[in-house]
Amino acid sequence: MVAYIIILTRLLVLIEREGDCLALDWTYIIKYLPQYEEALLLTLKLGVLGILLAAAVGLICAVIQYFHIRVLKQLVQAYIEIARNTPLLIQLFFLFYGLPKIGITLEAETAAIAGLGFLGGSYMAEAFRAGFEAVPTTQIEAGKSIGLSQLQLTRFVIFPQALSLSVPALGANCIFLLKETSLFSGIAILELMNTTRDLIGMYYKTNESLILLVAGYLIILLPLSLILTWLERRLRRAQFGN
Amino acid sequence: MLNSGIDVLFQGINLQRLLLGLWVTARIALISIILSFFFGILFGVLRTTGPKAVKVVLRLYLELFRIIPILVWLFVFYFVLPADFEINLSAEVVSILVFSLWGAAEMSDIVRGAVISLPVHQAESGKALGLSVWQLYRHVLIPQAMKRTLPPAINLATRLIKTTALLVMIGVIEVIKVGQQIIEQSSTEYPTAAFWVYAFIFVLYFIICYPLSAVSRRLERKWAA
Numbered sequence: 001m002v003a004y005i006i007i008l009t010r011l012l013v014l015i016e017r018e019g020d021c022l023a024l025d026w027t028y029i030i031k032y033l034p035q036y037e038e039a040l041l042l043t044l045k046l047g048v049l050g051i052l053l054a055a056a057v058g059l060i061c062a063v064i065q066y067f068h069i070r071v072l073k074q075l076v077q078a079y080i081e082i083a084r085n086t087p088l089l090i091q092l093f094f095l096f097y098g099l100p101k102i103g104i105t106l107e108a109e110t111a112a113i114a115g116l117g118f119l120g121g122s123y124m125a126e127a128f129r130a131g132f133e134a135v136p137t138t139q140i141e142a143g144k145s146i147g148l149s150q151l152q153l154t155r156f157v158i159f160p161q162a163l164s165l166s167v168p169a170l171g172a173n174c175i176f177l178l179k180e181t182s183l184f185s186g187i188a189i190l191e192l193m194n195t196t197r198d199l200i201g202m203y204y205k206t207n208e209s210l211i212l213l214v215a216g217y218l219i220i221l222l223p224l225s226l227i228l229t230w231l232e233r234r235l236r237r238a239q240f241g242n
Numbered sequence: 243m244l245n246s247g248i249d250v251l252f253q254g255i256n257l258q259r260l261l262l263g264l265w266v267t268a269r270i271a272l273i274s275i276i277l278s279f280f281f282g283i284l285f286g287v288l289r290t291t292g293p294k295a296v297k298v299v300l301r302l303y304l305e306l307f308r309i310i311p312i313l314v315w316l317f318v319f320y321f322v323l324p325a326d327f328e329i330n331l332s333a334e335v336v337s338i339l340v341f342s343l344w345g346a347a348e349m350s351d352i353v354r355g356a357v358i359s360l361p362v363h364q365a366e367s368g369k370a371l372g373l374s375v376w377q378l379y380r381h382v383l384i385p386q387a388m389k390r391t392l393p394p395a396i397n398l399a400t401r402l403i404k405t406t407a408l409l410v411m412i413g414v415i416e417v418i419k420v421g422q423q424i425i426e427q428s429s430t431e432y433p434t435a436a437f438w439v440y441a442f443i444f445v446l447y448f449i450i451c452y453p454l455s456a457v458s459r460r461l462e463r464k465w466a467a
Contacts, residue, residue: 085400085451086444087407090418094440097425101247101437175309182311186411193313206325210318214310221309 028208032199039195040216046109046191047178047220050116054177055170057117058124065125066132076125083122089183091115096187112184120177127173131166132158167235171228178220192216247434251442256424260439263420264446270334270414271403274341278402279395281342282349287379289354300350307347313408315340320412333414341402348398356390357383389465396458400451407447417443 061076083091095118096111106114135158143157185194196213200206251257289300307315319336323329331339360383368378410418421439428435 081452081455082448085404085455086447087404089407089410090440090444090447093418094437094444098437098440101434179311182313183408185313193311193317196317200321206321210321213314214318217310217314225309 024208024211025205028203028205029212032209032212035195035199036192036212036216039190039192040219042189043178043181043184043191043216044220046112046116046184046189047181050113050120050181051174051177053113053117054120054124054173057121058126058128061121061125062128062132065129080122080125083119088115088119088180089186091118092183092187108184108187108189111187112181112189116177116180119180120173123173123176124170127166127169128162130169131162131164134165135161164235168228168232171224171231175221175224175228178224179217182217247432248438250424250428250432250435250438253428253432256428259420259424260417260442260446263415263417266334266414267406267409267416268450270337270341270409270416271399271406274338274345275399275402277338277342278345278349278398281346283353285346285350286353286357287384289350290357291375291379304347304351307344312340312344312405313411315344316408316412333409333412337406337409337412337414341405345398345402348401349395352391352394352398353387356387359390360386393458393462393465396454396461400454400458403451403454404447417446 061080064072064076092111092115095106095115096108099106139157139161140153143153148157181191182193184191185197188194190198192213196209199209203209251260285300289297292300316337319340320333323331323336364382364386365378368382373382406416407418409416410422413419421443425435425439432438
């Protein structure tokens with residue numbers, strides 16, 4: 001509370017002598033914009049690859065759980081619990097700093113993608129599983145009664161419905177995982193976060209660097225979040241058959 | 243070599259140091275959870291009953307904290323407060339501030355979701371009985387919303403605990419930092435130290451978070467009916 005009041009009074013002082021403190025050094029911003037652009041592209045690249053890996057892992061896990069494949073099901077359950085209940089940063093540190101000590105050396109970017117895939121896989125699995133479980137039993141029974149084989153049933157009845165039902169959760173996971181890419185700065189990858197940290201350390205242009213950082217994330221995440229809201233509304237409308 | 247590496251954890255006071263580091267992590271998590279639940283419930287109720295302007299501001303605040311990664315928020319607070327406002331808070335206080343702000347935002351959405359998911363006739367019958375807004379919330383809406391709030395609130399708590407791993411990035415001496423110090427000190431004696439120390443911290447987080455998420459899931463299933 002005290003901190004809030006102090007911030008508020010400071011803000012007032014700041015507004016009074018505006019232009020003094022909040023004035024941005026535009027030459028700095030323009031000079032380092034390309035560096036941020038590069039970092040943004042790297043963030044996107046690693047994020048997208050990690051999400052693709054996560055989706056693949058998640059789908060496989062969800063299928064194993066849905067069809068109750070023995071032994072594998074228990075393994076998947078254990079994997080999901082481990083991945084969901086530990087922080088990504090520790091997973092990354094373990095992959096990047098821990099594993100080389102027992103002879104498995106990963107490059108930073110490989111470790112980043114593997115880490116995001118490991119964490120994301122468990123979230124994606126839950127999203128897909130919820131989709132599978134939401135397919136009404138009447139659909140499956142109807143499919144069986146017209147004589148579809150298990151493969152046909154899965155291919156033409158369960159999959160299309162389950163996948164569209166899990167889209168909102170998958171989208172939310174994509175946003176979540178893209179945000180988690182900020183942790184890649186912990187394993188020496190020059191993405192947005194680390195670029196900012198470097199530049200602040202070198203030039204002390206705190207405001208400019210942080211504004212570029214926040215802008216970078218907004219450029220990635222804001223459109224995605226808007227598309228997702230739209231997609232969710234579309235799907236909901238589709239569900240009611242309008 | 244693999245078998246001897248794990249000894250690094252029990253060398254000297256290493257284990258004690260790691261657990262002390264864990265205590266720093268736990269303290270920050272605990273204070274943040276308490277603060278975010280308190281303010282989250284307040285904001286959540288305001289988002290269902292407050293004036294329009296308050297609702298808009300709170301929604302904006304939620305979206306801001308949702309869309310920008312927490313690590314970025316930690317950096318913003320850590321660098322901007324001293325540079326522009328001349329407020330020098332320790333990294334620990336900054337992290338409690340950021341986690342509470344984020345937690346309160348997420349909690350407000352959970353509470354709001356729970357309150358508006360209650361059947362409308364509950365609020366309407368309360369009003370018809372002549373209850374004041376305070377009485378309505380105190381005796382009718384909040385007790386019922388509790389059941390729908392608690393499981394996701396526990397989930398939020400585990401997310402907060404997991405996010406404390408980021409503290410190392412703004413220089414809080416918590417469990418990971420202590421781990422790194424131990425790795426550096428013993429790297430000649432135990433070349434595999436990094437593997438074992440990170441594995442140990444991995445297990446520590448799992449031991450704390452797993453029971454919480456298990457409880458949350460059980461409550462959810464129990465109260466789903």
